[in-house]
Amino acid sequence: MLSFIVKRVGQSVLVLLVTGLVAFSMFTFVGDPIDNMLGQERTMEDVERLRTQLGLDQPFVVQYVRFLEQAAQGNFGISYRQGRPVAEILMERAPATLELAAVSGILAIVMGIALGVFTAIRRDGVAANLIMSISLIGVSLPTFLIGILLIYLFSVELGWLPSFGRGETVKIGGWSTGFLTESGLKALILPAITLGLYQMTLIMRLVRSEMLEVLRQDYVRFARARGLSNRVVNFRHALKNTMVPVITVIGLQLGSIIAFAIITETVFQWPGVGLLFINAIQFVDIPVMAAYLMLISVMFVAINLLVDILYAMIDPRLRSAS
């Protein structure tokens, strides 16, 4: 087990070093930082002084190691566009994205499992078939179209819910939350549905197919023969045994919720990290792009690592295989 963990951690560190290299290369090869920092009126001495001061006269490897050191301490430089430290901007934006991701994640998991179990148990029912057909459309609709559709229905036609922004937020310490005001909660509903819908359909379809598989097993038949109630058979015996693959997929989907938040945040002008990233691409704000890349790769790698280790703990065959 220990050697497996060590090997997987080693791989993860390698992935991080590579993405770090990509992020660092963006600084080095895309535009000249000196150009970005000094205005039109500059002398050769200024340029030379700044070059030495920033360490740009050092060899590539030395600069790369310095970049990694700084990044590890959360120092990603200064945004070209806003002129403020990137870390500060990210911290300001993070609560919006995390709250949105958390709500839509919970929505996707709860609804996904519930609907999955329902469609598996009533596999030939009208309602179950209807849910399955709708989910097929849900998978092939691009996320941004779902968002626009919801805006059109609930904001333009019915006027029930706001179509953009976070509503009023309350500051608790350094964290601005939208959970405590009515307008904040209202503003959260549409983006959370938009973001969670795809993951929900994915979880639902997975739970359904796993459930159908398990319900065919002998031990389920045996449990029924013993005269256990339907609820006990369905939930304690069947659902419990579908959980291993479901948990894996949920774990891996956590990362993509954060990534797809970019799209949802743009549709709803939600002031989170994703919208920041899109604006950074539009205005070629390299420090923000690099910081976002590093941040999200740490997250993805950590999630993958955790899922793999959990999996190896549950299923001993994986340990010996590697």
Place this chain on the structure above:
Amino acid sequence: MTRFFDSDVFYAFRTSPVAICSLVVTVLLVLSAVFAPLIATTNPFDPASLNLMNGFTPPMEPNAFTGERFWLGTDDQGRDVYSTILYGLRISLFVGISAVLLAMVIGIFLGLLSGYVGGWTETIIMRAADVQLTFPSILVAMLIFGVAKGVTPVEYRDQMAIWVLILAIGLSDWVQFARVVRGATLVEKSKDYVAAARLIGRSPLAIMIRHILPNVLSPVLVIATISLALAIIAEATLSFLGVGAPATQPSLGTLIRIGQGFLFSGEWWILAFPACTLLVLALAVNLLGDWLRDALNPRLR
């Protein structure tokens, strides 16, 4: 040709209404994109053909000032929505198909190389694929787009945007191809015909391209169709987010982005028709890919 009509795949196609429908829709859309200049009523990007007075004409109704009628209405600048959709479809399909072709060429080449040569070549290529697979491909495409945009000089950015978009989506999508081709190559490598080709002294490159490649193409075809649907959606998403096709060369995604601005003022047609076109296109290609995967996979039959 008769061999094709007698084949299992054609039989499966003939008896599947979903497959026939989605193929017909796809072909119709591709044809209308190709012949857009002939069937469009105006060239929406020729300023001489536009009349600002025609702006915001609802579908099928005569314009209040000029009395002109437009099937699908006009946008704020008086451009005929029907014509902009045809031209937008053209750009969407062009970007999607080119991106898949790029991904296919890169993926096939790297897959053949890592499968046939093995050793550290294989390790490096497959590790790179693993690293890339850690991230969702839309994110990879965004990053590549951002970096490529940063490298192009400001005055060329709009002109180059389409090519940068193809590059970004293509590079974000090669991994699937490489993995499948590598797997198939590993199987083919140990067969006698490869040993025979090696014996008569053919070069490794010739063996890979002339002998192994034709035998690993059928799974590639399936992945290409599924990738096309994904590439079309990826292109629309990027353009919608404002990091894709520019307003001077709008794809369907760009048109939806523009249309979203008029959602609250009641001009729904500027948004709705491009969105429906994208939906139909994505759905048709998607269903076609699903069907092809099932038809070519003998295990499921």
